[in-house]
Amino acid sequence: MIETPSLVDQYCHGVLRTELGLGTFEAQLVRTEGPPAPGTTLFDTQTGFAVRRWCPPLLGLEPHCPPARYLARRRELGVLEAGRRLLRGSGITAYLVDTGLPGDLTGPTELGTAGDAEAHEIVRLEQLAEQVADTSGTVESFLANLAESVHAAAAHAVAFTSVAGVRHGPALAPEPPGPGEVRGAAGRWLAARRVGDEPSDPVLLRHLLWLAVASGRPLQLHAGLAAPGTRTDPVLLTDFVRATAGLGTDLVLLHGYPYHRQAAHLAGVFPHVYADCGTDPVRTGARAATVLAEVLELAPFGKILFSSGARGLPELHVVGAHLFREALARVLGAWVAEGAWSPDDARRVAGLIASGNAGRVYGLA
Amino acid sequence: MIETPSLVDQYCHGVLRTELGLGTFEAQLVRTEGPPAPGTTLFDTQTGFAVRRWCPPLLGLEPHCPPARYLARRRELGVLEAGRRLLRGSGITAYLVDTGLPGDLTGPTELGTAGDAEAHEIVRLEQLAEQVADTSGTVESFLANLAESVHAAAAHAVAFTSVAGVRHGPALAPEPPGPGEVRGAAGRWLAARRVGDEPSDPVLLRHLLWLAVASGRPLQLHAGLAAPGTRTDPVLLTDFVRATAGLGTDLVLLHGYPYHRQAAHLAGVFPHVYADCGTDPVRTGARAATVLAEVLELAPFGKILFSSGARGLPELHVVGAHLFREALARVLGAWVAEGAWSPDDARRVAGLIASGNAGRVYGLA
């Protein structure tokens, strides 16, 4: 039996502080562009079914109970108490929290307290740039403050993350842009931006990525289909990956699905590249074991990290953790049963993926 | 036990009316460019093996009997009687028939009668354009007649379909082309075309797609590797998909394989997008359950539609239906056995994919 008593969730967000109704809860289950199609519900997804499987028992209900009943019980307990029970039932012992999303989400400390777990901050580069832009008067001060802010963030955050940088990835030149280029791009962006605008200029984004690389903290890059309609096969990042090799900064490829085999390939080829095997379980539910097994094809076992990718609902942290743990036990257990792996190796690898690799990469205690 | 007594085949073609020998039958099994390689036969494919598994018993023979014996029995019964027995043994209760292929294929009425099932027409946009071109004297009359024909077709057809539009998809600008552009493209095509030429001008194809979108009928787009050597990862259609959102017209992505996970992603993100899970079973045979399960990862269960994609041989309708039904029962049955899904949910989802979703999307009785 492969057990993983302790899980480090190396990438997630906080949870909503407000009470949710059936519709507002449903809208948080899956990222979409628009409401469910007429005659359909987002509860009829792998994520919806997984929530109904794993979460009702943590609130004292039977698995697979109807959504309305579950939501009634959740409101009865209140969002705080329900959140506490759910997070503490997840088995996650450390949360690494991307704090760069808008909305009334709990921060790392609050999440950690609710879940009785460690919590650490991941700084989102695009949001950092926005904050710095809000308080900088000139291009020169913006660029100086940006460098200073990344440096300061590196002292307390466990990692940096970037979405937009990768969204424009295929167009990225791999090298750091020159100072003149950066000044020009920053000037254009500062002149045109409205508050709340993420930077989208490729030169400015490359500059941000390279500031983060210089900090030495692990840099998490969003790949795959996580953002609706974007497409970032991580293989398209190969030139950037090669350009950052040997500098002492690790790159972590998040949400590879359905390009997770390609992400695993990069983790196999480049010493400083790691592959996330999380997020996908939350989205693929009953298929989590197969998707995990696909990551385990090419990625060295010391290069794979668990995450829930959860956002907004503590149910998603629960589902991410339970699906992952069950998938890992099933996949490795089957290989042991077939004689392909030894039981000792399987237990050791399970511990690496569940928490050991993350502890090493992020320098957790 | 997951059962699907009624199947709506949301995309197929008619069957050949002529008697077939071993070679002519073999040539219909799989779409290829050229005859089988020396020393090989197209019966040695998943499709060939699936035909030999499912069809002989419907004609009174044992499963897996040799092709020559099966063909002899088929000729003994005659193409009509064999076709009737096969189609009625498929469990398909409604056929949606793309009538836009050349060749002596039965139309919807004849197919429905032979199979004792409902039948509806799908109009292929490229063929409609050819027919209109054949009877229009000027660019102005061609464009007016084209708009009129699409409008008229929408009154009796259940859907439109387009192959060429998607074949040139990656190059497509997502928006409808302007009137001047369209006139120019139509003029060039009409001047250069020979009878039987499908339109291949990207501007004209975009115009066709947008005429169909304006009609409100579901628009089926061929993606994946269905046409030999073409490659249409449906993610490349994202901009077109986004441009058509909220207009009240559904898009159905056909034949996603091997990009079916990407098609499922789009069906999950965009309310008006649906994913076909058919065609693939016919081609992947003993692997149908796995490929179906991959579609079920990201696609909401209210957004998945069955089809056989069959063409020419009623054997392919049979194989599409049996493989799908068996795959669905196996995949959902396993999830119920593991406790991942409840039995009620599994039965309900099976009904949606087999016929419920198609009934709703195409407005079938």
Added chain:
Amino acid sequence: MIETPSLVDQYCHGVLRTELGLGTFEAQLVRTEGPPAPGTTLFDTQTGFAVRRWCPPLLGLEPHCPPARYLARRRELGVLEAGRRLLRGSGITAYLVDTGLPGDLTGPTELGTAGDAEAHEIVRLEQLAEQVADTSGTVESFLANLAESVHAAAAHAVAFTSVAGVRHGPALAPEPPGPGEVRGAAGRWLAARRVGDEPSDPVLLRHLLWLAVASGRPLQLHAGLAAPGTRTDPVLLTDFVRATAGLGTDLVLLHGYPYHRQAAHLAGVFPHVYADCGTDPVRTGARAATVLAEVLELAPFGKILFSSGARGLPELHVVGAHLFREALARVLGAWVAEGAWSPDDARRVAGLIASGNAGRVYGLA
């Protein structure tokens, strides 16, 4: 029970002649750019675990013994004796050996003798071009000698292979370049090259590929992610594949993973295209059966060829052969058990993939 007593390894390399320590052995297990990340080892990969499963018993140790113990036993026996025991325990009866890699690797004859098997040479086009360049004084003599060398190689080699040609594949015009173009490209390359430089000019590479096509010998093209960081979805080769159809020369797509479904598609559509199902087992280990089953979705069973892709370590030949044999037995055995395939068909197809197809394509006795 599906058995494959005889295996033709249609693509591999020789083995190292030197004794290896723990670190030098580890470095040969997997192709990477750089040493293992701190805190990790390349033994913690599917390849590493598969070597520890299958190889120790051939040297008299228990499966899954620690790497250090295995290496100690290997050195105790000596590299020659260990190699003999390993190769003779692989079940491979014929090796087709790509001799175009640098390094102290055994050639076909030595490999065949060690393994008590047939052995044949595969000529690597890029290396042939280098050798000819080393001994040709002018552009004219280089081109004449190159044509002559390809012609001469075709008389003794069983196949040609090309890596660089495909690496630049997406940019390749599909047709043969004209004589003036070729002269220009050859002149530029000869003027600029240093000894050991592989040709990378796209025109020169196209010329090489077409010389090989003209020879009539099967041409093996590297696709997939085999070379670190390169990305060659074989679908990108479609135009070249179509341009070479009907000329009497077969194309063999090597290492398709993770684009093996696309390679299988091309093998299904084009009579002269074949798909390798090897190499991948060595890299995906316990997942070999699934990856093999994915190739078996679209590729006709007469178009699939086994290889180990092994290089440097006889352990990789062993692992390739054992994983393939076990995967094939498991996949086909399951289909027989489900009734999807007949036992006779399964046995026949197993024989085709293990050796029959290779015997026919390469004209082996």
